[in-house]
Amino acid sequence: MPRSIHSTQPPLRFIALRFNPFILKITQWLLPLLLRFRTRPWLPAGIVNIEARNVKVLAELYQQFQAGKIRFLIAFRHPEVEDPLCMLYLLSRIVPKVARQQNIELKNRVHSYFLYDRGMTIWAGDWLGRLFSRIGGVPVRRGRRLDRHAIQTARELFANGKFPISVAPEGGTNGLSGVVSPLEPGVAQMSFWCLEDLQKANRSETVVIVPIAIQYRYTEPPWSKLDWLLSKLELDSGLPIKEIAQGEQQEIYYQRIYRLAEYLIAEMEEFYRRFYHQDIPKSISNEESPSPNQVLTERLHRLMNTALQVAEQYFGLQSQGTFIDRCRRLEEAGWSYIYREDLPDIKALPPFKRGLADWIAEEADLRMRHMRLVESFVAVTATYIQEQPTAERFAEIALLMFDMLSRIKDTTLPGRPRLGWKEAQITVGEPISVSDRWANSQGDRHAVRQALSDLTRDLQVALQKMID
Template sequence: MQQTVQPPLKFLPPRLTPWVVSFVQTCLPFWLWFSKGIPRVEVEGGERLVRLYEQFEAGKVRLLVAFRHPTLDDPPCLMYLFSHLLPQVAQQQGIRFRRRPHVLFVYDRGLPLWLGSLAAWGLPRLGGIPILRGRLDRAGLKSSREQFVSGQYPLAVAPEGAVNGLSGFLNPLEPGVAQMGFWAVEDLRKAERPEQVLILPVGLRYYYLRDPRAALDKLLSRMEADCKLPPVKSAHTSQEFLLARILRLGEHLIQVMQRFYERFYVPALPNTDLANVGKAPAEDLELLARLQSLSDLALRVAEQHFGLQPQGDLIERRHRIEQAGWAWIYREDIPDISSLSALELGLANRVASEASFHLWHMRLVETLMVFAVRPVPEQPSLQGLAETALRLWNLLAWIKGKNPAELAPPNLGPRLARFSIGDPLSVSERWPLYQANRRQAVQTLTQDLQAEMERLLKGKPYPQEVVTG
């Protein structure tokens, strides 16, 4: 995160560049394997996607892809699905597309801040559309609305409010995807165009292709050493043994963080009912309640600094804090930073530095709230254990003052990314309901989308016969 004052964040308009798209599509299999450890991508229900894409090319439908987004690896995997697996399935059905399939992404404007200048250059040229979360981003909404209605490729949006790192657990969906669907119907009707508007739910789960227990054992040992926990030795690395170590690590982190916030921050927070959370013995509070209270407290610290009221759920509060912090770093009220005096620049840098520091609490909750929403299950799968351990690694990295997005995550072995194509939801058929009650129509569509994406998570377990690339 920036420690000095910066010019305002500019909208990065999409600049779809065919040669960039073609180059990235060609490199995707190698990049996914060597950079992300994903040598295989599969799709279940690819025939349904082929039919919809064929209808899209024929001008019969406008397609919004609502895809599962548990990790930062998902967008390139989704791009692989469209550019590599979709043509394979189409060829099996004797269908030829007019051009190689592609998909346009709506992405978080903060992504290039983490990934650097190459992402800021490349994402627009892949047709990506940035959106600022936590506030009304007119430029981003206008561009995404235009691309949805008139773009040459389908639009992909992640309807979850945050990345949770758990491929088997879906966050509550935000209403933005449903609202975009109704806006598209409205725009098409005004233009007297006949296309139907569809939202296509797409599930995604990851599976390790070989047993990750040995690598997971080493990762847990490293984290235990970081916390100065006594090492636990065992001749076997059973799932029960690994779960016990993960729970011990989590319990230790909660206790340490509770003491930290109680000592240094609770006394400065007025009218808080959380002052005794850190004092309660572990057995007196359920894990879920303790995690939620700790997340709430960390967000209150940041909210107090930025003058915000704690309104909404954890995800909404986190987005508002992020935007408040960016407003203090990327200053829209300073037309030209170079025109500032040394005195003014020093003060502006101080504001930016303090904003960056207080955003640390929000980033901490970004990882912590995964466990606050869904603690470790009593009998998790080996995949679930590995993903939970990686979330703990992210949490430790933030506490140690490092940005996990800038670090190579621990390698627990090669993975399979498996997509499942859901049943499309017709937004056009719901237009009369939207005209009668807009809020209710958006809410109902969001609930139906949530239900379909939840269904996709409960599909057949791996392995199974699917199209593989």
């Protein structure tokens, strides 16, 4: 992850697609190693097995695609950073295998283009952009209203590319296998654009969206590693030591997580009251007498709103939209102060102007940290653990807390601790026809907007059903 930024940076240029079948082949060959040892080769943690359901549907879609009958977009859940590797494994290994078993003839390579966040190259390094460009990746500036290069490239690939295209409609990871974050409207819009382009070219292909869900589970519940992680978080946060020895194992871990969350929220509330002069009430009044979980979640959301407002006030932004919408706008605003497109040659600046530019970049980076804290918790609900008190859900919440503390106490965000070997479960959903919806909405702007909204909603419902 990136260190703190202390100076202005060159603009974030668009990384053009330079697809290379040989580089893709090497990447596919290395997949099992990448899945097991993506971050720390010496740790016994990673993904050791990938299972997939309903793959025949995807194999048949590829057959129709290669026959020129359809164009399709893969909309996949994005809870963890390993998701793209799992998707690559699904397409390169599982789909061809199922196609052979089901006597489904596939003439060409099974692969897809994909959209990725341009910010990934900031924390991972420029090498990642070079790799992605050669295996089918198109970078997107998530906060820009109009990322012309990305839109034009993705639109061209969707309508005319030799592969389908994959998109994570949530726009980013939320760290939770059991919750789908609110979807961004880009998938629906891209599908309508594809139909427009096909119609202009007098082509009759059907356009569909294929929802795909990804979930993870540990091969063995990592209770001992979870105990170590919670002890570390309690120590790092300064939470007074208190033995909790009553109740079942799940109840003990729940009490520890709840106590840690309550302590961290209280500390952050006081931080914003004292140093950012924010008016945060010390209690929540509700006539309906909500449960302690609901009170804690309301405090969390109020704290998230406060953190975003602190950053928005600095950048002169309105507090409008969902938490995710606001995070995206803040990211783009911060990048515009750091990666200066209005400075063609940073090195040619006189020392005075260079100093001012560096000052602004450093302060923008600091203000964006408020937004980064919020990003980790946009999908947390009051009952997430109580609904299913599994080791996986305890670990997911504890790791989100680890991310928060790491962003505050370190100049870099270290790699997450690995708690054990994991398995991935991929579910291919039933295709959603876009052609029928598009045909029924023509001639009326309101009808088009409603059709886009309905398509986004139906995709959200489909993804959530597959993981419930």
